[in-house]
Amino acid sequence: MTRMARWGWVITLVTLTGVAGVLAFVLTVGTTSERGLFERHYHWLYWVNVAVAAVLTLVILTAAVRLVVRVRRGRFGSKLLFKLAGIFALVGVVPGLMIYAVSYQFVNRSIETWFDVRLASALEAGLNLGRGTLDTMVSDLATKTRDAADQMADSATPQLLALERVRDKLGVRTVALVGGNGQILLESGGDTHQLTPDRPSAALLRQARGRAPASQLEGLEDEAAALEGGAQIRALALLPNTELRLGLGERYLMVIQRIPAPVVANALAVQAANNEYQQRALERVGLRRMYLGTLTLVLILAVFAALLLAVTLGNQLARPLLMLADGVRQVAQGDLSVRPVLASRDELGGLTRSFADMTGQLADARAQVSRTVAELDAARTHLQTILDNLTAGVLVFDPEGRIETVNPGATRILRLPLSAYVGRPLSDVPGLAEFAAALTQRFEQHLGPDPAERDMDRELWQESFELQLDPKQGPLALLVRGAPLPYAARLVVFDDISEVVSAQRSAAWSEVARRLAHEIKNPLTPIQLSAERLQHKLESKLEGADQAMLTRSVATIVNQVQAMKQLVNEFRDYARLPSATLKALDLNALVQEVLSLYAEAQEKGRLVPRLFPNLPPIKGDASQLRQVIHNLVQNALDAVQERPDGRVTVRSSLSLTETGAPRSVRLHIVDNGPGFAEKVLKRAFEPYVTTKTKGTGLGLAVVKKIADEHGARISLRNIHPPSDAGSPPEDGSEPPVIGAQVSLSFSNLAPATEPGAASAKT
Structure with a gap:
């Protein structure tokens, strides 16, 4: 059970206990005869009901808001909880509202029937009748007092005797002569327990100063005293002054008449009945409010209980589904850790256990796959390392003929960025369309048109190809081997055999x-x-x-x-060219020695040396290198012989590594002649290849052979004008040739302290 569910059950129990206590109190009060109990406890009972209803409403609203938020956020199970809450709330609210409406009408009519309207009218009529009777007695006594005062003023009888006559005539208890300040001047009659009657009030005196008499009813406030004879009528009338004496002052005739005991008893009974009826009416309103408040509280409690039951049952039903949903989400994210299961023995608990077992199996399978992938990655890394360090070129094609794998050896041999064409056919690489078509044709010949007729004894085929990728360089000779791979993939391995050829x-x-x-x-x-x-x-x-x-x-x-x-x-x-005897020598000194044979050409400015100072010594055969330099310089001079401005430049340079150490020494023979023909560039170092009208064409072949003996690289190229020297030809052809260059690069350097390094004459 969740924390919210526990709190819900606690609040429900507390609420039920409070409601039960209130209902018991109401029933107890309803069966007791003590009057005014409802009036004394009505307010705090009412506010207790309001507080309980407010708490329950707040809890219901909180639960509803949380449920709505869950639904809007799309939490799994929220829609199910919402439906269950709505169903249970509907089941609890609709009957509750019906019972509430019926109970409301029943309480109103039942309480109203407890009070008879005719009784209320009779009590009101009796009260009015009693009040009218007393008012009549008060008015009548006031009139008689005024008449008696007039008679007493006209009579010459002594005042005391006149007071006795008035008392006997009116049949009252006390007759007194009162001064202007309310002092009793003369009295006749009176009570046995009181020597003098009470003085009239100032208000009564002020009222009696006029010609109209004043009267009032006294003694009805105290019910016990009134029943014992304390109820009376006091009348006061101004006594006319017929004597012409100054300083006599105002005098009043005061008459006090006792109200008969039956009249007092009846008046008090009517007043008490009316007061009791009003109290009962007030109690009726409070009782009706109390019952209605209790009914409202019960309705809210029913709704709350229905919602709580819906949430509890919904959680019980949705908890396994939520566990499964969370597990599926985590599995989708790659988390295959141990899943929690329900301890219940029903189908949902079994479902969670099955899901946990499946997750464990998936975790084991993924661990196995991870180990296999790690082994495969290690093997792939090992294979890739081998491929990267192979001098041979390797290409792997997928079943659709697209490049799948290429190693650095292939890029180095073909001098093309093959890695940029991974995922594309080999025919898309510039200059390799014919080579790609030849490979496809060779694979088809090897595999055969019919798979049943293929010669599986021959796992690979081998053939040599000659590619012309760069017109400025010679052809590229390749020894290509091909083999089919599983899943219709194809492997091609090739080596550069140009030097071998x-x-x-x-x-x-x-x-x-x-x-x-x-x-x-x-x-x-x-x-x-x-x-x-x-x-x-x-x-x-x-x-x-x-x-x-x-x-x-x-x-x-x-x-x-x-x-x-x-x-x-x-x-x-x-x-019979002998093998080179390599010794340390100074290339600049060797070049200057050879150029001394061409002093006339140097004097005419047709041969210009530009030697880099302090070159490191190289390992070489002085006699053979002397022959190389002589052949190259002579060929260059022959190329510019027909040009009046012909010039040959012999230049040496030094190439450094990234750390600043010497890497190679280079020698360049540059002329501004007509350049090399295309056929010469392609096969310049083969014997009997020349453009001269005289000669055998063995010069460059001998130079190439000597360079190979020294481990040096030799290259030929034509010199074109810079791109900013003029606009390129409109037909898209290459710019014109303005000269030729032959370069020798010696990477076999000798230590500077080696004997013979300072001289070229070895």
Whole structure:
């Protein structure tokens, strides 16, 4: 039972006890004959009823407001409580109102019938009759007193004797002569227990100063004294002054007549009956109010009891539902802690126990799922770590062909922001539409059109692809492996084999050069000697045009044999290029040594060195690097030979890390010539690739091979004018080429204290 329910029951018991006490008191008072009891206790009984009714009304209003607030807030079970409260309140109020209306009419009519209207009229008529009789006696005595005063003034009889005559004539108890100040001057008759009669009041004297006599009724205030003869009529009349004497003053004739005892008794009885009737009438109003107040209190109590019963029963019914609702809400929020259950053995208690069991099972299942997810996350993290550190590129596609997973190796190899295209097809990546189509076709060939005919013995396929992603750079050679994954996903793993292909091509060209040098060089000397011998034997025997033709033919043969020898020697040198012997050397000193061979070009301003001072030493082979620098500078000078303003700049620089430590030393050979052709940019480092009319095209191939021996990176690019130098072409093509640049980056640095680092002549 909740705290509010306990308080409700306490208030109900207290109220029932108070109402029972009030009703018992009312019944007790109704059966007693003590008069005026209702009048004495009516007020506090009334206010007790009002206080109890106010408390109950306040409790009912509080409960109603709380219930309305719960309904407006949408609390679970509030609508059910509201309906139950309304039903019970209706059941309690409607019959209560009917009983209240009937009881109200019954009380009013019952109490009204307790008092007879004719009796009230008779009492009123008797009271009026008694008052009229007494008034008549008072008036009659006043008239007789005035007449007696007039007669007494005209008579010459002594005053005492005149008073006796008046008393005998009027038949009254006392006759007295009173002075102007109310003093008794002369008296006749009187009471045995009182020597002199009471003096008249000042008001009666003032009233009697005129010609009209004054009279009043006395002694009826005290009922006991009146019944013992204390009721009397006092009359006072002014006595005319017939004597012409000064200083005599005003005198009054006072007559006191006793009221007969039966008349007094009847008058008092009528007055007492009237007073008692008025008291009864007052008691009737109080009793009616008391009964009506009690009925109202009982009605409010009935409504309160009905509401309390509705709240109690509603709580008993809604408590399991509220527990279930709270449990469902907490479960929805992820709280699967132990749920409370009801101890009752009914269906609702069983429902709460079943819900608690289900919550416990869900908690166990979630714990198992959490452990599984943690293990899966650990495995995924482990796998992701492996993927992030793989040099190979990895792509995972979902069943719809969208990119699901991509590792940094794929971004590094393809040089494209693949992570930004996760969730999209590979064909949306710029430049990879053909590659995506080729992958799809290769997977379809591997899996087969019919799942029943697929070769499941082959779990993966492997194929090489060549991509041209950047026109300014060479093609990208990829070795791609693909495998199907569960749920129709697909895995693609690829490696950049461009360097491997380049090395294979270099090795193949070395083998070709070696074979050419071996197969071609041997016949060249006999050919040259035979041609020279023919010229020597036949030149003297021929004359004129024949001799000239012989001389030209032999010269041609000798020149071509020399060219073939030079070609064979270059191929031999390319094939027999010795391994580099790496030692510490100063790159700036090596560059200055090579540029000293081009003093004339420097004097004309066509060759300009710009070397970064204090470069850290690098590890390299001085003889091979000298050949590299010589080849690059000569190629650049050849490129600007036809330009009158041609210039070649040899520049060195230093690249630093974030901490300021040296990272690499770079050498740039820049010219303002026509630049590299597109086919040269794509395959510049392959043998026999050149744009010159003379030469074998082995220069850059030798440079690339030496750079690889030194672990250096070499790159070629054309130089375009800056974007602010002019507006771009309207057709959207690239800006014109204004030069070319060849760059070498040496990351294999040597300590500055290593022997030989200060000199390049090693």
